[in-house]
Amino acid sequence: MSAQKYVVYYRVSTKKQGESGLGLEAQRTYVEHFYSDKNIIQEYTEKVSGKDVTNRPQLLAALDLCKREQATLVVAKIDRLSRDTEQALSIYRELDGRLESCDVPNLDKFTLTLFMAIADRERELISIRTKGALVEKRKQVGEWRKASEAFLTGTASAEGTKALQAKARTNGNNRRAAAMIEVYRSKGMIWMEIADKLNEAGFRASRGGKFQATQVQRLYERATAKA
Incomplete structure (x- = not known):
């Protein structure tokens, strides 16, 4: 029986991370620690935001190879794959469960859903804390931000409408x-x-x-x- 094949996917989400290599090197350290003795057939690296998986050609190529070779997709941290619960679960289903992450031992559908839900909740709490801090600052010093010229003249609204229409047309x-x-x-x-x-x-x-x-x-x- 042939050894299980693995495909590794790395992602750094900012220009600074991509140029410095710090984010990438940290991910490589995780993978090398846990998968040094595994049959890794290919590695893919991407420098892009994790918001939308459809705009990540390297991830799509990794998924395609996993499906062709019946390989397991490996990421150093699950948020390198996606920060969205539905997207992560969709990939999990697409690979018939052949997905592993160094920071989530014994990954299955339940643990993936639970981990992503906790991450979603933490992002919500961060947003709540940020908004609360802004409210307190307004109470102390008043409104310190100034409306832009585009907003005052109404052109911002027109431009925003066009942007929304363009996004709606994008399939x-x-x-x-x-x-x-x-x-x-x-x-x-x-x-x-x-x-x-x-x-x-x-x-x-x-x-x-x-x-x-x-x-x-x-x-x-x-x-x-x-x-």
Whole structure:
């Protein structure tokens, strides 16, 4: 019986972390301590915010490799994977439970849900404490912040409305598909091959049908034009 395969995913969330390497080195130390004797077949590193997994091509590539090789995805800390409970559980289901984190021993669906819920709660408490501190500061010194010119003239509201409309038009499924297309394209795959890969993974085009080669090419061109 062949040894279990592992794929490691590292993420640093800020430009400073990415340049200094401190966040990355700390994660590597965790993984090397717990997985030095494991069959690690690939490592992926990303310098991006953890807010949205659909905008992380390295994570999507890691997930794709795990599914193809029946490998286990490893992260040093679970918040390097995601800070959102639903996103973390979605990845857990996508990998049929083949997910491990150095800071959560014996990770399963229950412990993952519990750990993420505690993290969510802590973020809420931090937000409450921050808002409370701002209220107290206003009581002591009054309102110290000044409204911007854009806010006073009303242009900020118009710009905000446009931004919300643009966001509403953005299809989350297409963003994730576009990231996968970029990964496959970098491997030299043709449009039809990529379309087949997306359809096999359960992706659907904007109107709900299967991806065709022309749709894949169009989505790729739009995504790379924005880069």
